[in-house]
Amino acid sequence: MRISPAHSVIGMTTSIMQRPALGPDEHPATHRRTRNLAATVARFSARHRATAIFGWLLFVVAATVLSAAIGTIAAKDSDYGNGESRRADKLIEAAGFPDRAGEMVIVRSDTLTADAPEFQGAVREAVTAVEGTGQVENVRADAVSEDGHAALVTFDMSGDADTAADRVQPVLDAVAGVQDRHPDLYVGQTGAASIDKAIMQGLEEDLTLLSMLSIPVTLGILIVAFGALLAAVLPLGLALTAFMASLGLLAAASRLFPTADSTTHLMLLMGLAVGVDYCLFYIRREREERAKGADPETALAIAAATSGRSILISAFTVIIAVAGMFLTDDTAFISLATGTILVVATAALGSLTVLPALLSKLGDRVDLGRIPGLYRRESNGRFWRLVLKVVLRRPGVSAAFAAAALVALATPALGMRTASDGADGFKHDKPALIAYDEVSAAFPGGADPGVVVVKATDVTSPRMTAAIDAFKTTALATGKLHEPVTVEVSPDKTVARISLGLSGSGTDAASEDAVHVLRDKVIPATVLSVDGAEVAVTGEAAQSVDFNKALTGSVPLVFAFVLGLAFLLLLVSFRSVVVAATAIVLNLLSVAAAYGALVLVFQEGMGENLLDFHARGAITSWIPLFLFVILFGLSMDYHVFVLSRIREGYDRGWPTKLAVSRGIRGTAGVITSAAVVMVAVFGLFTTGSMTSMKEMGFGLAVAVLIDATIVRAVLLPSVMAMLGDRNWYLPKWLGWLPNLSHR
Known part of the structure; x- marks a missing residue:
């Protein structure tokens, strides 16, 4: 096989070792051989350009097809959690409670109280409206706020909770109809399904905006940095293809590490950031050497042996740092670590393989599309x-x-x-999140309650029933725990799930304090005093406390x-x-x-x-x-x-x-x-x-x-x-x- 001058120069470049004083502009491509993996890979890519370029494209296509074929496994609610709250979630899951998505409609007035005829009529209409959709069950209308100006209609979405957000729109429409007929009142719906739907819509809008802005913004910066269109497009193209390929790898990795919601967002962010950076390091070094008088082959060889090696070390450093998240044993952290490692490794692989092949093929043509006033080989x-x-x-x-x-x-x-x-x-600019705020204001903690799970031989026994009644009384007397309080018993009567409101927003210091009062004072004095009882607390606030711990x-x-x-x-x-x-x-x-x-x-x-x-x-x-x-x-x-x-x-x-x-x-x-x-x-x-x-x-x-x-x-x-x-x-x-x- 005939070896071109470019291949020979790159081969010589990998032989650089420490030696006495080289001149400030002397290139090291004429000295003896040493080990340099980045330069070795670049030499292979330059020698086999077609293999490197089409191999990369084939890799990206295959990974994308793999992602579409097998799908990415998302982390389930039961995959998350720490400590006591996770134990409580496992107890609920094992007890056979139906997996429901709870919803609620709040009816509120600044002037009328809940016993006013118009107010009661709106509540009855809300009940009829949600029942008429055929999508709900367990409808209740028995909660009134302490000031008497708000009432709740609570219900569950029928069917699988995981798909409730996809089926909740008819219920939202029905509630909106009640609001239209009662303009003097506030009638709004919130809950697990409606909030999930609102959040997913918000995330989709965010991702669309990011996709629309990130690429042109990055391209604009690169055009200014390089002053040439083709040189600017190369890093962006490599970063985007690395991101696409890493999504396919993530689909495969999700079989071992289920994927959290934010992972793909982070991968896009990191893919653009490091992918562009690695190409910048490589191309700018090659340009710098050309500005000093090196021919294209020598300039590429020096860039391969220096910037290429820096890319390799940088990628390893990022991967090592991110791998530390695996030690948390937390689903979200592990998912974020997996996605980041995959996109960084893929970007580095592309920078070390297909990029030198492209630069070797293009030579000075990489500067096609020079922009007057911006183009310069050396900053x-x-x-x-x-x-x-x-x-x-x-x-x-x-x-x-x-x-x-x-x-x-x-x-x-x-x-x-x-x-x-x-x-x-999340930004509270959507109806479900506005209604969430209304419920939180009228029923402290009602929009995001704490959940107490009680396991015993028979939670309906007289002694346990009395303990649960004492629990309600003691909890409400603290001033930190509030109505509505609901009790649900598992089919085999071994587990009771008690929901109650917590002071605060659900995630602030007041809510965390309420969790500690619940765990340290109320529960030990009531339900935990029954022989053989096992008790654990979960809910947003409890999960936050346990996560921090x-x-x-x-x-x-x-x-x-x-x-x-x-x-x-x-x-x-x-x-x-x-x-x-x-x-x-x-x-x-x-x-x-x-x-x-x-x-x-x-x-x-x-x-x-x-x-x-x-x-x-x-x-x-x-x-x-x-x-x-x-x-x-x-x-x-x-x-x-x-x-x-x-x-x-x-x-x-x-x-x-x-x-x-x-x-x-x-x-x-x-x-x-x-x-x-x-x-x-x-x-x-x-x-x-x-x-x-x-x-x-x-x-x-x-x-x-x-x-x-x-x-x-x-x-x-x-x-x-x-x-x-x-x-x-x-x-x-x-x-x-x-x-x-x-x-």
Whole structure:
């Protein structure tokens, strides 16, 4: 087989090892061979272009077909939960209670009371209307609010609860008809099925908006970054195909790890972010070498051996960080980890295989569609050159100011409070969620009740019946637990399910306090005093309490896993204890600062109107740990790229300060472009209706912005400048570590 010059050059590029002082512009493609997996893969792709390109397309198509053929298994309600609330859910499931979707209609008046004829007529009409749909059962109209101005009609959707949201529209229409006939009253429906329907509609609208905005926004940024249409399209095309392929892999993985609702949203976000970034690293390095006078083959070879290797290390770092979520043993975290790992691995695979094949085929034609005024092969980075000049002139002062700013921003995180989002986690602009607020106001906790599960030999025995009656009286006397109180008995009479209202919104501190009163005072004094009784509490508030408790126990393990493995990876990659430790500390600072900003905005409510949400006095329970692992991985993405360039210069024999200066200046343009893409993509998630998605997008965007500016442009160079040659300290007993090429 005939080997082209491009293949030979790439082969030589993989042979770079440490050696004495190369000239500042000398290319390393003429030195002896060493192991470089990224360059080896690129060499194969360049040699077998058709195989690499069509192989990638076949992979994407096959994965997409697989997803359509087998479907993705969604996590069920019984897959979620922790601690006592999960035990309660299992008891309910095992007892054979019909799986129903509970609904309610509230009738309220500011002037009339529930005994007024018009009011009673509206209640009767509501009962008749919902029964007339043929979709409901167990209709009851026996709850009146304490002020007498509101009444509830409660009922269950017949049939499978999992499909109730698809069948609830006729009932909603019937209730809307009652409202139309009684304009002087408020008549609204809410409940499990109607809220699920409203939320799914909201999520579909959000996803449609994100799809419409994310692609053109990303493409616009790339056009500005590259100044050429084809060069801008390549990263976006690779990111989108990687996302499509990873969805197919997720369908297969869902057989082992059921998929949570937010997983595909996160995969789209991460796929665009890292997929575009990896291509930026590769293409911009190839352009930089061309600007220095290298021919297309040599430029691609150097990019393969340097940026390609950085992509490989970055992807491994992100995957290691995200894998820490498996240690939580939580369905939602495991699903998010699975999706993120799949999309990051797929994006890295495409960047290391099909991208060099395409660049080898295109050569300088990758710059087709040049835009006058925007096109340039090499970014001059004037702004960052000026910043870096100031920083390196006074590294101690610069580091102190930057660290102080990050610590000040991180301080609010000390008061972070977490809670489940529940119905409060969505924008309440749809009828079912507006009705939810009305029910919550008139019947505290009635819209999202606590559920007490009592298991005994016979829950209808005189002694247990008396204990349940005492439970009702004691609970209502606390002032934290409220009507309506309902009791349902399983078919075999061994389990009773008691529902009652809790103070608060269902997810706030008042609701959590009500759960503790229920568990610690009311239950022990009543139903638990019966010999042989087993009692457990569930519901939104109880699940939030148990989730936080479980998370508190697993967080240290996750942190130790992520930090430990990241340290080892950096140690092996850069053969330096100091570089690895510095990177860990700086990344922890940027994550802490992002936490502080998150608390200021979403917990304290700064910027409510701007971001269009209602502060609940808490952060969504899963967000902090999720942000830690994702942000740690993404922060390392930049650090690995910058450190690789710095180490590359040091290996050429440059003094550390010169290597730092040139390394950061050389990466300023690509990192700025990559950060702008990430911030823009993450920022789009703040436009959605889910508060948790806003928190996720905001936290990721702020952290990337901090990391790409304060940390990368000020803290990193100032700290490394102060440390000098001590940056590269490696104990003698670690001398056996492999000496990997950075050139």
